[in-house]
Amino acid sequence: MTTHLEPATRPHPRHFLDKAMAFQPSKMVLAGLEVGLFDLLAEAPATEPVIRERLGLHARGTGHFLDALVELGMLDRDDDVFRNSQAAEFFLVPSHDEYMGGLLHMANRVMYPAWGRLAEALRTGRPQAATYTGDAMFEQLYESDEKRVDFIGMAEAASKPLIPALIERFDWSARTLVVELGGCRGNVLAQLVQAHPHLDGTVLDLPQLRPAFDEHMVTLGTTGTVRFEGGDFFASIPEAEVMMIGHSLIDWEDAQRRQLLANAFAALKPGGAFLIWDPIIVEGEEGYLRNLVTSLNLQLMTPHGTGYRLEECVEWLTDAGFATVSHLSLGHDVTLVIGHKAA
Numbered sequence: 001m002t003t004h005l006e007p008a009t010r011p012h013p014r015h016f017l018d019k020a021m022a023f024q025p026s027k028m029v030l031a032g033l034e035v036g037l038f039d040l041l042a043e044a045p046a047t048e049p050v051i052r053e054r055l056g057l058h059a060r061g062t063g064h065f066l067d068a069l070v071e072l073g074m075l076d077r078d079d080d081v082f083r084n085s086q087a088a089e090f091f092l093v094p095s096h097d098e099y100m101g102g103l104l105h106m107a108n109r110v111m112y113p114a115w116g117r118l119a120e121a122l123r124t125g126r127p128q129a130a131t132y133t134g135d136a137m138f139e140q141l142y143e144s145d146e147k148r149v150d151f152i153g154m155a156e157a158a159s160k161p162l163i164p165a166l167i168e169r170f171d172w173s174a175r176t177l178v179v180e181l182g183g184c185r186g187n188v189l190a191q192l193v194q195a196h197p198h199l200d201g202t203v204l205d206l207p208q209l210r211p212a213f214d215e216h217m218v219t220l221g222t223t224g225t226v227r228f229e230g231g232d233f234f235a236s237i238p239e240a241e242v243m244m245i246g247h248s249l250i251d252w253e254d255a256q257r258r259q260l261l262a263n264a265f266a267a268l269k270p271g272g273a274f275l276i277w278d279p280i281i282v283e284g285e286e287g288y289l290r291n292l293v294t295s296l297n298l299q300l301m302t303p304h305g306t307g308y309r310l311e312e313c314v315e316w317l318t319d320a321g322f323a324t325v326s327h328l329s330l331g332h333d334v335t336l337v338i339g340h341k342a343a
């Protein structure tokens with residue numbers, strides 16, 4: 001069928017293909033990371049023959065690969081010398097504070113192959129990542145030192161930019177007892193307690209994370225100011241005035257989320273607040289598509305996880321007994337939802 005449209009309103013094949021073939025530029029950046037290109041150029045700018053020789057690359061593709069990375073904004077070129085662009089120096093070189101290589105190496109090794117099986121996931125509802133093969137995702141992750149370190153790095157890369165907003169956008173002044181559910185090795189809570197020293201903080205997480213927690217508190221200089229309780233948040237939660245859970249409800253399915261919220265409500269003191277932060281799907285917001293994509297990524301990567309919509313979260317909190325629910329943006333496509341328990 002041919003539809004006749006004015007040229008100005010006709011869909012542009014180039015714009016269409018940029019989206020439909022977006023895996024190609026993505027894989028060029030990830031392959032650059034995999035072969036060590038950005039590390040090499042962080043040492044010193046280099047010509048194509050030097051890059052080839054130092055990285056053990058073949059002459060057939062390297063020249064066009066480097067020129068394409070210039071066009072993608074990852075490299076700059078002066079005559080025949082390539083150097084990292086400012087974006088590459090920021091995000092792809094390990095010595096920089098903004099380094100995203102932890103996430104991107106994982107994207108290359110685990111997410112990229114799993115996304116290749118998206119159609120299979122859509123047909124079966126089953127995860128497609130080779131990382132976890134059973135239902136007990138975290139137990140399996142923590143069996144291997146390498147996977148545990150990778151996972152913690154990825155979790156902290158995602159939560160780190162939110163910490164200033166968490167410190168500022170909730171009124172902590174009238175609260176003391178704070179428990180973070182699934183607080184990992186305490187990176188968020190320790191910085192919250194550093195900013196608001198009157199807070200008494202406890203991380204509840206799986207017992208396997210205790211050594212990582214103890215070590216991290218030494219690094220941050222917060223030993224003794226934040227406690228660690230090894231346990232299962234589906235079984236028992238310690239009493240608190242404020243409870244928070246971040247980048248965690250997305251790991252579970254609805255029945256598990258409801259169970260967790262019921263446990264939290266029971267353990268929260270009257271007048272207490274329950275804080276949830278996640279890449280919640282909010283129609284009309286700038287991050288709407290990105291959070292839908294994140295939801296699909298969770299479905300590929302985890303046995304139970306999916307994104308969820310703001311209205312669903314409000315319903316779970318209301319059904320759990322919270323008197324009112326409010327929300328605000330923490331930036332970075334993340335929404336903070338607050339359930340207020342009646343006094």
Ligand SMILES: C[S@@+](CC[C@H](N)C(=O)[O-])C[C@H]1O[C@@H](n2cnc3c(N)ncnc32)[C@H](O)[C@@H]1O
Pocket residue numbers: 138155156158159181182183184185187188204205206209231232233234245246247248
């Ligand atoms: C995605 S991480 C979030 C880490 C942290 N909130 C952050 O953003 O940096 C999810 C955390 O939930 C913890 N977790 C998973 N199942 C748990 C359970 N049943 N009880 C307690 N913690 C659990 C994991 O060990 C992990 O640290």
